[in-house]
Amino acid sequence: MKQTKTQQFPKTKLAWLWENMQGTRGIYIVGMLGTIVYNVLQLTVPYYSGKIVDIFLTGENARENMRTNSDLFYKLLIAMVGFTFLRTIIVYLDCMIYEHVSQTVLYRVRNYLYNKIERQDMTFYSTYRTGDLMTRVTGDLDAVRHMVAWVIRMVIESFSLFGAAAIFFLYINWKMALCLLVISPFVFWIIYLFKNKVAPMHALLREKLAQMNTYAQENISGNRVVKAFAREDYEIQKFDKANKDYAETNKATGMVWLKFYPYVESIANLMPVVMLAVGGVFLIRGQLTMGEYVAFSGLIWAIANPMRQMGNIMNEFQRFSAASQKVMEIYYSEPKIKDAKDAVAHPERFEGKIEFEDVSFQYEDGDLPVLHDINFTVEPNEIVAIMGETGCGKTSLIHLIPRFYEPTKGQIRIDGIPIGKLKLADLRKNIGLATQDVLLYSDTIEGNIAYGDSTINLDEVMKFAKYSAASDFISKMPEGYDTIVGERGVGLSGGQKQRISLARALAVKPSILILDDTTSAVDMETEKQIQQSLRELDFPCTKIIIAQRISTTKAADKILVLQDGYIREAGTHEELLAKKGYYYELVKLQTGAEEL
Ligand SMILES: Nc1ncnc2c1ncn2[C@@H]1O[C@H](COP(=O)(O)OP(=O)(O)OP(=O)(O)O)[C@@H](O)[C@H]1O
Numbered sequence: 001m002k003q004t005k006t007q008q009f010p011k012t013k014l015a016w017l018w019e020n021m022q023g024t025r026g027i028y029i030v031g032m033l034g035t036i037v038y039n040v041l042q043l044t045v046p047y048y049s050g051k052i053v054d055i056f057l058t059g060e061n062a063r064e065n066m067r068t069n070s071d072l073f074y075k076l077l078i079a080m081v082g083f084t085f086l087r088t089i090i091v092y093l094d095c096m097i098y099e100h101v102s103q104t105v106l107y108r109v110r111n112y113l114y115n116k117i118e119r120q121d122m123t124f125y126s127t128y129r130t131g132d133l134m135t136r137v138t139g140d141l142d143a144v145r146h147m148v149a150w151v152i153r154m155v156i157e158s159f160s161l162f163g164a165a166a167i168f169f170l171y172i173n174w175k176m177a178l179c180l181l182v183i184s185p186f187v188f189w190i191i192y193l194f195k196n197k198v199a200p201m202h203a204l205l206r207e208k209l210a211q212m213n214t215y216a217q218e219n220i221s222g223n224r225v226v227k228a229f230a231r232e233d234y235e236i237q238k239f240d241k242a243n244k245d246y247a248e249t250n251k252a253t254g255m256v257w258l259k260f261y262p263y264v265e266s267i268a269n270l271m272p273v274v275m276l277a278v279g280g281v282f283l284i285r286g287q288l289t290m291g292e293y294v295a296f297s298g299l300i301w302a303i304a305n306p307m308r309q310m311g312n313i314m315n316e317f318q319r320f321s322a323a324s325q326k327v328m329e330i331y332y333s334e335p336k337i338k339d340a341k342d343a344v345a346h347p348e349r350f351e352g353k354i355e356f357e358d359v360s361f362q363y364e365d366g367d368l369p370v371l372h373d374i375n376f377t378v379e380p381n382e383i384v385a386i387m388g389e390t391g392c393g394k395t396s397l398i399h400l401i402p403r404f405y406e407p408t409k410g411q412i413r414i415d416g417i418p419i420g421k422l423k424l425a426d427l428r429k430n431i432g433l434a435t436q437d438v439l440l441y442s443d444t445i446e447g448n449i450a451y452g453d454s455t456i457n458l459d460e461v462m463k464f465a466k467y468s469a470a471s472d473f474i475s476k477m478p479e480g481y482d483t484i485v486g487e488r489g490v491g492l493s494g495g496q497k498q499r500i501s502l503a504r505a506l507a508v509k510p511s512i513l514i515l516d517d518t519t520s521a522v523d524m525e526t527e528k529q530i531q532q533s534l535r536e537l538d539f540p541c542t543k544i545i546i547a548q549r550i551s552t553t554k555a556a557d558k559i560l561v562l563q564d565g566y567i568r569e570a571g572t573h574e575e576l577l578a579k580k581g582y583y584y585e586l587v588k589l590q591t592g593a594e595e596l
Contacts, residue, residue, distance in 0.1 A: 009332050013324045016331070017147065020109050024101040028148075031097035032156050038090040039160040043168050044083040046298030048076045050172075054291030094153075102149035106141055113137050113330050121337040122404045123364055130221075131214025136326050139209060143323035151316045158306035158313065165302035172292050179278045180271060180296075180303060187267055187307045194260040195314050201253040202315075202322040208249045210326075212242040257311050264311060268304040275300050337403050339423050346426040350511040351415050352380040352542035354401065359410035361396060369408065370396045371565045378558070380511075383534070383543045385553035387586070388562035394546045395436060397562070398514050401544070402431045414512070432510030432541075434518040438497040445474055446481040448500055452508035464507045467533040469526045470499035494521035502530065506537070515545045524551060531555055550590045559583065 011019065021028055056066050056073050066073060117124075117133060162184075169177030219226060219235050226235050275297055282288035288296075355377045362369040370393045378384045386394050399405055400412055403419055412419050419427055432452070440448050449461045461481060465471040473496055477483045485491055485500075492500070502518050513534075519527045531552060534543060545552060553559050554573045561569035561582050569581050576583035 009328050013321060013328070016324070016328060017105070017144070020105050020112075021101060021148070024104050027097055028101045031094050031101065032152070034090050034094040034097065035153055035156040036160040038087045038094065039157055040164045041083050041087040041090070042161065042302060043164055043299065045080055046295045047168070048080045048083075049298060050291040050295030052076050052291075053294045054289055058290040098149045098153055102145045105148050106145040109144065109327065109331070110137055110141055113141070113327065116330055116333060119335055120333065121335040122399070123336065124333070126365070129214045129218075131217035132210045133330070134217060135206075135210040135213045136330055139213075140206070140323035140326045143319050144327060146316065147320040147324075151313060151320060154309060154313050154316075158309050161302045162306040165299050168299065169296065169303075172295060173282070173288055176278060176282055176288060176292075176296060180274055180300070183267055183270060183274075184303070184307065187264055187310060190260050190263050190267075191310045191314050194257065194311060195318065197259075198253065198256045198315060199318045199321065201249070201256055202318040203325075205246070205249045205253050205319075206322040206326060208242070208246040212239070212246045215239050215242050253315075257315060261311060264307055268307045271300050271304045272297070337406060337424070340420055342421065343423045344417070344421055345423055346417070350430045352378075352511040352540065353413075353415050354378040354512065354542060354544070355411075355413040355416075357411045357413070359400065359407045359412060361393075361400060361405065361407050361409075363396075363405070369565060371400075371407075374410070374567055376558075376560060376567065376570060378542055378544065380542055381540050382557040383545065383555065385556035385559045386544065386546045386562060387548060387553055387559065387583075388568075392562040393565040394562055395516055398433075398516060398544055398546065401512065401514060402428050402433060429508070430511045432505035432508050432513045434498070434501045434505040434515050436516045436518075438494075438501040440485050440492070440497060440500060442484065442486055444482050444484055445477075445500060448485060449481075449503045449507050451504050456507060461503075461507065464503040465500075467506050467530075467537065468499045468502035469522070469529045469533070470496070470503050473499075495523070495526070498522060499526075499530075509539045509541075511541060513541050513543045515543070515547075517546050517548065519552065520548065524549075527551065550587050 009016065018025070052073065055069075056062055059065065114137065117137075166177065166181055169180065215235075215238060219239065226232060279288060279293050279296060283290070283293055356374045359371060359374040360369055361371040374397065376384075386397065388394055396405070400407055401414075401419070403424060406420070414422070414427070414430075441451065443451075445465075446458060446461050449464055450456050458481060462471060465474055465481075474481060474483070498518050498521050502515065505513060505515070505518075519530055522530070527549070528551065535555070545556065547553055550573075557572070559569075559571065559573065559576055560567050561576070563582065569576055569579060569583055571579070577587060
């Protein structure tokens, strides 16, 4: 997993969130105003009860007032009930607004991230692990949604409640209000200290979660290897460790608040005590009426609760901060390999001439160059075979043609145009590639073959299956081309998967066909059939074939022998035999002949 330092983004986290609320910002503001209104409305009950107490229960003329002014009594009661009802309606609508906006943001950002991930280059995929990426588009995004749906609402709720209660207290009795409010700054200071402690815990927690998800994902997809080596117990233990790690970190994060909680709770609990003591003195001295006292004590929670809520809010805020950091990393990531500013469109088919000129290449995370000064030309329709011992750079070389990676030096041209000047889509659409590790989708065989061009009909699909010597085994399957192959082609043999992958590469009628050891798992007879079909394709096509078998390379127009990233030998089968070098030795080895 990539260990990122805290990356700087073009926008702050909240500004980024705001940007993604586009289209729902108006309604969100209405929601926030609603939160303020329904919190201010909380003051109505203690306000009216204070009035009722003063006028009709404890005041000098209480009995008289009840007799002569009972209308006012009922009006105050109705107002209390009415405002409570109004508040309920506002809370209800407000919840709907927050839910709507948060789901809209979630939907938008998730799509945007998926789009970004899809368009990344190979380096991105070798940097980020699938489990980590999955965590970003699920758990992390949920923390972002939670920020919109709950945390912001709680912040507004707490501050508006606190603010409204404070103003109300100051309005009815400023001296009493100050006695109560004077302790609140301590809470902010404690929350500030808490924030500094809990922020790194949330970052760590987030890493542990990604680690656990990565283990799970890798083990589920690599399940066959686990079974083959009977490593279930080992993997279960490994997961258990990651799970425990995550649970422990989760607990530790929760414990941080517990260290600060007693202080905040004590301050919050101090409020009713101050109320009782100071309020009592004020009452005795006549500086506070009984009604005012009722109003104060009825609303004391509006000062104490926001204080208690602060820790929760700060916790959630830090969770959002750690998660959004991960989301924004993908959100603002740009593939290094993309269309150049002056890229030219090339909607027409390529002729298929390929030129490598002094091409060298090193992986970004590699220590040494893997290709050195590669020079060769392939004419349209030619077949070029590339061979060499394992790890010599064959796959790296062919991956440069569709620009999966950029050469560190030199230039590759197709039909005379440097590939860096072509639009990526135009370049790749002209290339049919069957990779070494075959990946099929859980779809029908027909769907898999027609993956690159879904407009082709079944007859064409069958034709390409025939080219790749796959039609026989497909027609023997109970549902033929409608047979669903499992995830990654489960249910097919290695050779069968390779042949479907070849048919898929051919089905886009590419002007350049690249096969990376695509027939390594098929028998010699079938391979011969495939070689024959490749020579008889009904469309022009340049073929670059990585192969180890002499039976494949023999018929090629040109053979390149790679060694340690250099082209050591190049020529036809006969020319290379005459050189009596690596190729010659390989033929001897494969044919079992002493001399050729
Ligand atoms: N994504 C990568 N990042 C860093 N190094 C890599 C990467 N892929 C391959 N390499 C290294 O580049 C070198 C060439 O690998 P490459 O896959 O091109 O060899 P190959 O000739 O195709 O081997 P094989 O016949 O086994 O498929 C190897 O040393 C390999 O370790």
